[in-house]
Amino acid sequence: MGQTFEGKVALVTGASSGIGRSTAQKFATLGARVVVADIMVEGGQQTVEMIKSDGGEAVFVATDVSDTVSVKNLIKQTLETYGKLDCACNNAGILGSIAPTHEYDEMLFDKIFAINQRGVFLCMKNEIPVMLQQGKGAIVNTSSAAGLVAVPAMIGYTASKHAVAGMTKVAAAEYSAAGIRINAVNPGGVETPMIANLKMPEGVPDPSEGPNPAPIGRNAQPEEIANTIVWLCSDEASYISGHNLAVDGGLTVV
Numbered sequence: 114m115g116q117t118f119e120g121k122v123a124l125v126t127g128a129s130s131g132i133g134r135s136t137a138q139k140f141a142t143l144g145a146r147v148v149v150a151d152i153m154v155e156g157g158q159q160t161v162e163m164i165k166s167d168g169g170e171a172v173f174v175a176t177d178v179s180d181t182v183s184v185k186n187l188i189k190q191t192l193e194t195y196g197k198l199d200c201a202c203n204n205a206g207i208l209g210s211i212a213p214t215h216e217y218d219e220m221l222f223d224k225i226f227a228i229n230q231r232g233v234f235l236c237m238k239n240e241i242p243v244m245l246q247q248g249k250g251a252i253v254n255t256s257s258a259a260g261l262v263a264v265p266a267m268i269g270y271t272a273s274k275h276a277v278a279g280m281t282k283v284a285a286a287e288y289s290a291a292g293i294r295i296n297a298v299n300p301g302g303v304e305t306p307m308i309a310n311l312k313m314p315e316g317v318p319d320p321s322e323g324p325n326p327a328p329i330g331r332n333a334q335p336e337e338i339a340n341t342i343v344w345l346c347s348d349e350a351s352y353i354s355g356h357n358l359a360v361d362g363g364l365t366v367v
Contacts, residue, residue: 116347118145122195123346124187125149126178126236127205129156131305132255134163135339136202141169143343148191150176151205178205178232188239198243200346203236204255209269222269229273230280237284241293249292251346254281256297258361274299278357285355294354296345301361302332329362 123140127133129151137147141164149164149171151157157173164171174190177183191198206229209221233254244250259267260274281297288295302325325331341360344350359365 116143116344116349118143118200118343118347121145121199122191122197123147123200123202124191124198124240125202125204126176126187126232127151127255128160129153130160132300132303132335132338132342133202133204134160135335136204136342137171138164138167138169139336139339139343140200140346141171142167145200146195147171148187148194149173150178150187152177176205178203178236179227181235184232184235184239187236188243192243197247198240199247199250201236201240201250201252202255202342202346203233203240203252204342205232206255206273207270209267211266213266214268217268225269225273226276229270230276233277234280237280237295241284241288244293245288245291250294251350252284252293252295253342253345254295254297255342256281256299256357258299258301258359258364260297260299261357261359261365281357282355289354294345294350296350296353296355297357298338298341298345299357299359299361299365300333300338301327301359301364303338304332304334325362326367327362327364328367331362333360333362 123145125137128137128149137149141147149157149160154175161171161173174187176187209225254277256277257274259271260278264271285295
């Protein structure tokens with residue numbers, strides 16, 4: 114079956130690069146009008162230009178997902194520009210650093226939660242009322258394989274992504290009967306700038322320099338995660354809600 118988002122409006126946070134950019138592009142190629150949101154202005158504007166150069170329609174809204182006023186403005190701008198909100202991908206997030214729990218920086222821990230957990234909460238809190246008024250909608254939150262299993266030396270990221278997984282289930286339980294499907298994707302390693310820029314501490318092996326731990330034997334491309342996100346927002350996934358879908362090459366099954 115062919116997917117189409119003709120006449121629909123999709124919002125993607127963290128869309129200046131990586132999974133977010135690929136998701137915004139995928140929505141656009143399938144006919145959606147796309148709101149590109151990110152705190153990184155240059156990258157977000159580049160995503161919009163890439164979509165437009167391929168014949169799609171998109172606008173950029175500078176957004177700090179950890180800030181209530183900024184998220185409210187994002188939804189306001191979305192409605193003023195396109196009049197509705199059919200699909201939302203709450204993807205913005207940061208990785209943090211690698212350190213054992215007893216040495217983990219407290220301020221960094223708080224920053225990770227402000228973006229990864231609070232950011233997803235604020236986005237859902239402001240997206241859901243619009244979808245309730247419309248009587249339908251689809252939301253996909255970006256969690257992680259680290260939201261399903263323990264990742265040693267990454268307590269901030271792991272805890273925040275477990276929180277996203279839990280919030281996804283709660284919101285799905287609350288709003289599925291109202292026509293709003295809410296799911297999460299849980300990617301493993303993905304070839305994105307966030308992974309490429311990860312700095313390993315002295316004495317800790319760089320995973321990019323050794324065998325890939327996923328049974329499939331490689332990291333994902335951002336487009337592969339984007340395909341899953343867009344599918345979860347499509348009518349082809351109409352009976353899926355409250356699910357945390359591992360898109361990890363089998364990483365979490367071994």
